[in-house]
Amino acid sequence: MNIVDLEHEFMKRIKADQKIEPKDWMPEKYRQTLIRQIAQHAHSEIVGMLPEANYISRAPTLRRKAALLAKIQDEAGHGLYLYCAAETLGVDRDTLLDELHSGKAKYSSIFNYPTLTWADMGAIGWLVDGAAILNQVPLCKCSFGPYARAMVRVCKEESFHQRQGYEILLTLCNGSEEQKKMAQDAVNRWWWPSMMMFGPSDENSKHSAYSMETGIKKFSNDELRQRFVDQTKPQADILGVTLPDKDLKFDESSGHWKYGEIDWEEFNNVIQGNGPCNKIRLKHRREAWEKGAWVRDAASAYAAKKALKNSESKQVA
Numbered sequence: 001m002n003i004v005d006l007e008h009e010f011m012k013r014i015k016a017d018q019k020i021e022p023k024d025w026m027p028e029k030y031r032q033t034l035i036r037q038i039a040q041h042a043h044s045e046i047v048g049m050l051p052e053a054n055y056i057s058r059a060p061t062l063r064r065k066a067a068l069l070a071k072i073q074d075e076a077g078h079g080l081y082l083y084c085a086a087e088t089l090g091v092d093r094d095t096l097l098d099e100l101h102s103g104k105a106k107y108s109s110i111f112n113y114p115t116l117t118w119a120d121m122g123a124i125g126w127l128v129d130g131a132a133i134l135n136q137v138p139l140c141k142c143s144f145g146p147y148a149r150a151m152v153r154v155c156k157e158e159s160f161h162q163r164q165g166y167e168i169l170l171t172l173c174n175g176s177e178e179q180k181k182m183a184q185d186a187v188n189r190w191w192w193p194s195m196m197m198f199g200p201s202d203e204n205s206k207h208s209a210y211s212m213e214t215g216i217k218k219f220s221n222d223e224l225r226q227r228f229v230d231q232t233k234p235q236a237d238i239l240g241v242t243l244p245d246k247d248l249k250f251d252e253s254s255g256h257w258k259y260g261e262i263d264w265e266e267f268n269n270v271i272q273g274n275g276p277c278n279k280i281r282l283k284h285r286r287e288a289w290e291k292g293a294w295v296r297d298a299a300s301a302y303a304a305k306k307a308l309k310n311s312e313s314k315q316v317a
């Protein structure tokens with residue numbers, strides 16, 4: 001088949017909602033778009049462990065500590081599923097990690113903000129994981145099989161994370177005046193960065209058109225952002241916190257909550273590496289990578305020894 005026929009067959013399968021698998025023919029642009037998105041997603045999961053890790057030793061009770069530890073461990077697992085999915089597209093994990101550590105690859109803007117109090121653990125679970133779920137549930141139906149299948153498990157775990165965060169905030173909001181203030185302060189600081197997680201507005205999103213045409217993305221950045229606002233506002237009312245947007249109001253005609261202007265200058269600054277914590281996050285990532293070298297070496301030596309033993313026992317047989 002020539003390239004035109006291959007492209008035609010590929011689009012026919014996309015339109016019929018069939019999954020594309022790693023060994024199937026795919027356009028180079030599709031492969032590159034997936035590698036970029038899956039790698040950025042994987043990086044976000046492992047960098048996302050850092051702001052919360054600060055609170056493992058500061059959690060107020062043993063129960064909170066165990067839940068937080070489990071959540072952070074889940075994020076590491078999500079990173080692993082996603083790096084594996086990216087590898088099926090012919091890129092190796094060390095290359096992807098080099099790109100992260102050198103500052104070449106992006107990861108989610110949200111993880112470049114500081115975690116100042118325990119209430120931030122609640123706000124991250126509720127708002128950040130809440131935003132992540134809305135973005136990721138449609139990815140379970142993504143046209144690329146390994147990414148879609150990885151997302152099914154990720155989304156199940158993210159739902160626990162979101163409830164964990166909401167429950168932390170609910171407890172604080174039903175507590176003392178000081179605890180309520182702490183919860184409100186965390187919501188004030190995490191609201192707008194969470195809105196930015198969905199990416200640039202539709203008119204400025206350079207990858208959306210192709211990703212939607214090829215079934216990688218099922219909804220646009222603005223569509224998902226609107227869903228997030230509509231879902232989160234009633235939850236904020238139950239908590240008794242306000243969302244820091246003076247323009248937020250219900251629009252009867254569309255049935256949606258209208259929200260104020262996002263500070264795109266801040267967003268662009270953060271994704272270009274100039275947010276409040278970009279440098280420290282990358283420093284901690286590089287340190288973790290270097291300190292983990294002996295583990296990787298030991299695992300490779302063990303795997304090599306096992307492979308040798310297997311081949312020797314096969315020869316004997």
Ligand code: BYC
Nearest residue numbers: 041044045048107108109132196197198199205206207208
């Ligand atoms: N931060 O054309 P666009 C999580 C980049 S949740 C940084 O709209 P696309 C977690 C974009 O990559 C977070 N960069 O792109 C939760 C592109 O850059 P390049 C991770 C961003 O791909 C809780 C440029 O801006 N989730 O992991 O169509 C605990 C133009 O944007 C951001 C995912 O990654 C941002 N917020 O749409 C722990 C979900 N937004 O490559 C962990 C999967 C945009 O051209 N990803 N950029 O230099 C997606 O759904 C899409 O990639 C996005 C962006 C909606 C994020």
